[in-house]
Amino acid sequence: MHWADFTAGRLLEERGEQQVACSGITPSGEFHIGHLREILSAEMIHRACLDAGLDSRYIFIVDSMDPLRRVYPFLSDEYERYIGCPLAFIPAPDADGNPDPDAGSYAEHFLGPFLDALGQIGVFPEVIMNHETYSSGGFAAKIHSTIEQADAIREIIESISGRELDDDWFPYKPLGSDGSMDGVTVTGYEHPFVHWTDRHGESGSADIRKAEGKLPWRIDWAARWGIHGITCEPAGKDHGAAGGSFDTGLPICRLLGSEPPGKMVYEWIQVKGAGPMSSSSGNTIGPVEALSLVPPEIVRYLIAGSKMNKHIDFNTGSALFQMADEYERLVADPVDPEAEGLSKRQRVAAVTNNGAMRLSQVLQGADPADSLGGVSFRHLAMLAQIKSDDSDVWASMRASNHLQGEPSDALIQRLERMRNWIGSIHFPEDARIHIHESISEDARANLSPEQSSFLSALGETLADSEWSDEAINQSIRTVTKESEIGGRQAYVALYWALLGRSHGPKASALILEIGQEAAIALLTS
């Protein structure tokens, strides 16, 4: 059974018909592909719950109340003054990285493109801005309860995480006079006000019913589980370590009067051979960039096709071909788990694969076969390289019966992403088609005298040929018949001349694309 369906079944058993799956993100501007695993894991469990007939919601909590930690490389030094301030309350940067008072909030600025990217992979969550939950008083009861039980919470954090908290530690961080929560000391609590003094010597009171401060991360997380009734929130393995925020969150959530979700930990996505994806190391491939290269169902399949506890190597090079092959194979030959003669293992594999296919679809419930657009990823990679004009690609596909009528939107987008990929540094060199300008030494060494004379004869014939695929193809056939070599040897010779290899894509299409003059020059060289 697929992990998402398995989880849905477990959730039904543990928590009943009502489910709330959750994932979140800090809109600091540093998004990486690893975030997609958290989001897609939660979203797929949500879909699996719906498919199982449960009443499920998928919420996406934006940590807009989190402070700016540091001045990121894409920000100007002017952001120094906003460190410690909630991302929802500081201005977005302009193109030069300077704060732009007219550009809306920092949080919204970075969130927008990210949500657009999620839309491309069919993820449409209920977005909850955490600062709004604070400002509407949604956190007030939990904050009050937290402060009342501060000693017990301190005990939980210290005993489970092994950290020692400072004597002046307080489980609520008010904003100071400059809007930053750095350097603010709590001096007292009188419901609903937390009194403070800040590093400028100013003092004031934060109303816990408003967004005038926030809970520290470990408590914030535990509190929101209760506030939103979250039943499932996959967490990265960093949270899952012993004494990590999940371990402290469970008892804190119960202390605050709610039942926490079960612990669910996913492994990380890594760039093969380059260590972990992380914002701080700068080793990132942005989700937006990735989605401009990779078909969305393949991105989903990357997550759906891997068990949660397996780390994923995200490789935008040749591994994309393999992943696409695998996906296409599963789409083309779905195995019926009920079929006769299958072993138990084969049945399990069939059910799991079918689940992965189902969850990989951008549109929930769509037929996986529609996602391919009728052509394989490899084939399209080849066509896109030898046909610079989209309409020529469609014509070629019609000629080979890969396409009837007009291309679907899915297919048009596939080609667009393919062209992006081919034009990027990620495209594998050995898949790149290099058409030679003259017959290489290497190629010459592989050609018999008969093959060489065939090539020059073809060159002469092509000089008088009409320049169309059909005419070129006819010329090849005619010259082949007149020569002393068989059809196979003729084509082998052509590919050696054109590509420096013994085989390749349709020869007439290649010759058509390079043009009459260049083709003749090559063949008679």
Place this chain on the structure above:
RNA sequence: GGGCCUGUAGCUUAGUCAGGUAGAGCGCCGGGCUUUUAAUCCGGUGGCCGGGGGUUCGAAUCCCUCCAGGCCCGCCA
């Protein structure tokens, strides 16, 4: 030091939770389509399931142990 995860064919892996004869794809080798859109189809090759011990009629699967690799563990997410 504390903890999590992984180890199955040359490569990527399924199967481990619910023990019942090791499955698949890629690669490789051979062949077909009386000849070419890296196409496609068919056949073949290939594994003491990391090592050892235990439980069992039966273990890749459960238990113990060892080895190897990856990762997490100030704050923050």
